[in-house]
Amino acid sequence: MSATDPPPIISMRGVSKSFGANVVYQGMDIDVYRGETLTILGGSGTGKSVALKLMIGLLRAEEGSVQVNGEEVSEMGAESLRKLRQDLSMVFQGGALFDSMSVLENVGYALTEHTQMSDAEILDRAEECLEMVGLGLSENPDILEKFPANLSGGMRKRVALARSIAIKPAVILYDEPTTGLDPPNCDRISMMIRHLQEQLSVTSVVVTHDIDTAFHVSDRMAMLHEHRFPWVARTEDFRQIRDEVVRDFIVRRTR
Amino acid sequence: MTGLLRRIGGSLNDFFRWSGGLFILFLRAVWVAPQRPIGVSDLSHQTLTVGIRSMPMATLMSLFVGMILVWQFGEALADFGAKQSLGYASSLALVRELIPALLAVTVGSKMATGMTAELGSMKVTEQIDAIASLGADPVKKLVWPRFFAATLAMPLLVAWGNIMALLGGMFISDAVFDVPAGYFYETYIDELIPIHYISGIVKATVFGAIAGIIGCYQGFMTKFGTEAVGLATTETVVAVSIAVVIADFALTTLFLPI
Numbered sequence: 468m469s470a471t472d473p474p475p476i477i478s479m480r481g482v483s484k485s486f487g488a489n490v491v492y493q494g495m496d497i498d499v500y501r502g503e504t505l506t507i508l509g510g511s512g513t514g515k516s517v518a519l520k521l522m523i524g525l526l527r528a529e530e531g532s533v534q535v536n537g538e539e540v541s542e543m544g545a546e547s548l549r550k551l552r553q554d555l556s557m558v559f560q561g562g563a564l565f566d567s568m569s570v571l572e573n574v575g576y577a578l579t580e581h582t583q584m585s586d587a588e589i590l591d592r593a594e595e596c597l598e599m600v601g602l603g604l605s606e607n608p609d610i611l612e613k614f615p616a617n618l619s620g621g622m623r624k625r626v627a628l629a630r631s632i633a634i635k636p637a638v639i640l641y642d643e644p645t646t647g648l649d650p651p652n653c654d655r656i657s658m659m660i661r662h663l664q665e666q667l668s669v670t671s672v673v674v675t676h677d678i679d680t681a682f683h684v685s686d687r688m689a690m691l692h693e694h695r696f697p698w699v700a701r702t703e704d705f706r707q708i709r710d711e712v713v714r715d716f717i718v719r720r721t722r
Numbered sequence: 723m724t725g726l727l728r729r730i731g732g733s734l735n736d737f738f739r740w741s742g743g744l745f746i747l748f749l750r751a752v753w754v755a756p757q758r759p760i761g762v763s764d765l766s767h768q769t770l771t772v773g774i775r776s777m778p779m780a781t782l783m784s785l786f787v788g789m790i791l792v793w794q795f796g797e798a799l800a801d802f803g804a805k806q807s808l809g810y811a812s813s814l815a816l817v818r819e820l821i822p823a824l825l826a827v828t829v830g831s832k833m834a835t836g837m838t839a840e841l842g843s844m845k846v847t848e849q850i851d852a853i854a855s856l857g858a859d860p861v862k863k864l865v866w867p868r869f870f871a872a873t874l875a876m877p878l879l880v881a882w883g884n885i886m887a888l889l890g891g892m893f894i895s896d897a898v899f900d901v902p903a904g905y906f907y908e909t910y911i912d913e914l915i916p917i918h919y920i921s922g923i924v925k926a927t928v929f930g931a932i933a934g935i936i937g938c939y940q941g942f943m944t945k946f947g948t949e950a951v952g953l954a955t956t957e958t959v960v961a962v963s964i965a966v967v968i969a970d971f972a973l974t975t976l977f978l979p980i
């Protein structure tokens with residue numbers, strides 16, 4: 468990226484994070500630019516989910532800086548964090564749906580927290596979001612009243628996606644949004660990520676193991692290796708990287 | 723020898739860290755309590771569930787403890803031909819001490835483990851992170867209503883337990899010792915002055931608060947994996963029992979001189 472580019476919306480500089488003796492990041496840098504889709508690749512347990520949680524302030528770095536819109540996340544108080552999370556939403560790897568709430572309450576959660584929308588408006592928005600993830604009311608008439616325990620794994624994943632897009636955030640962090648979905652639904656989710664980017668210029672950070680989805684949705688790709696992101700490149704350039712580690716990762720997944 | 727010392731040092735360190743964390747969570751829960759929205763429905767829902775779920779156990783425990791204690795005292799008093807003072811003898815121990823402490827250890831542990839298990843599995847499945855990431859405060863949403871519920875429900879359950887214990891005592895006194903139930907009732911109540919009720923209720927409130935905050939803290943501190951939930955829950959039982967006994971001792975030294 469050249470010096471004339473606009474400043475990044477998310478910027479991590481020299482970030483170190485460990486859990487006890489388990490070092491996850493050391494001197495890690497990465498930037499996310501407004502309106503782009505950045506995909507993060509990396510082996511299991513290397514820290515991809517941790518990167519997203521650092522961005523949204525659920526975890527704090529021991530060293531370095533994590534900035535969103537030029538503001539240091541670790542210095543934010545409760546109120547600024549709340550505001551931040553109105554703009555920045557996260558889809559958790561396991562869905563993290565609220566077991567004690569219906570699908571409607573789950574999808575409408577951020578709306579009840581952040582907005583003054585009426586129940587009817589929330590209902591409309593929930594239906595719209597469920598439609599976007601392929602859980603439209605025409606095929607799933609009783610979906611709104613269901614509880615997470617009564618949904619299939621793939622449905623739970625998609626309800627979680629609907630919950631994260633409901634508030635119309637400017638940035639969405641997706642933690643493995645397509646893992647465990649059937650091919651048509653994988654495609655639908657990648658299309659949705661593209662669609663949100665094109666229509667609403669949503670910025671996305673996508674963590675995935677699924678190389679096809681990665682190539683389909685990303686503008687840039689980053690690969691996590693040894694506590695850093697040594698390779699960050701535009702998608703077409705990323706394909707050309709000759710390094711063994713990257714090749715292995717791409718080829719093994721597509722074979 | 724140094725190994726042993728280091729182990730003791732390590733455990734002490736863990737203990738202080740744990741108590742510190744517990745206290746901070748308590749402060750945060752009280753701090754967020756008055757913030758809007760108040761969450762009346764969360765509060766009443768938690769209080770009702772915690773209270774109603776504990777009713778059968780509280781009833782059974784109190785009834786039987788009342789019967790057992792009166793029977794034991796009755797045997798002892800009968801040897802001195804003093805069984806007419808059965809009501810006087812048993813009321814203090816039950817109202818001031820046994821019912822609050824016993825219900826705190828049993829019903830309180832049950833409440834606390836329920837909270838640990840629920841919040842622990844929410845923690846493990848990232849639901850607590852999800853609440854935070856959707857813009858709400860997990861302490862306000864989860865900890866405060868549960869802490870409130872336990873603190874309010876425990877004295878109510880103890881009050882109920884006192885009635886049950888009294889009924890149990892009346893039954894035994896009449897059926898086993900031929901001391902009429904009505905007479906037992908009168909002497910029982912006659913022995914009690916307001917400070918005895920107050921000390922019982924204060925104790926119950928403190929025990930309820932202890933159970934609530936430990937239950938929530940243990941849930942929030944649950945590590946990875948479903949087996950972690952089991953571990954946290956077991957620790958909760960131990961922690962609540964020990965904390966209740968220590969608090970009971972402290973409160974007894976406070977109230978007895980009065």
Ligand SMILES: Nc1ncnc2c1ncn2[C@@H]1O[C@H](COP(=O)(O)OP(=O)(O)OP(=O)(O)O)[C@@H](O)[C@H]1O
Pocket residue numbers: 486489491509510511512513514515516517518560
């Ligand atoms: N809250 C936490 N407490 C302690 N250790 C953690 C925590 N979160 C993550 N870790 C550790 O950090 C490392 C990275 O975890 P992370 O979940 O980010 O991996 P990941 O790259 O997302 O893996 P996967 O592809 O399997 O989801 C792991 O070793 C994990 O055990």
Ligand SMILES: [Mg+2]
Pocket residue numbers: 515516517560642
């Ligand atoms: Mg992960």
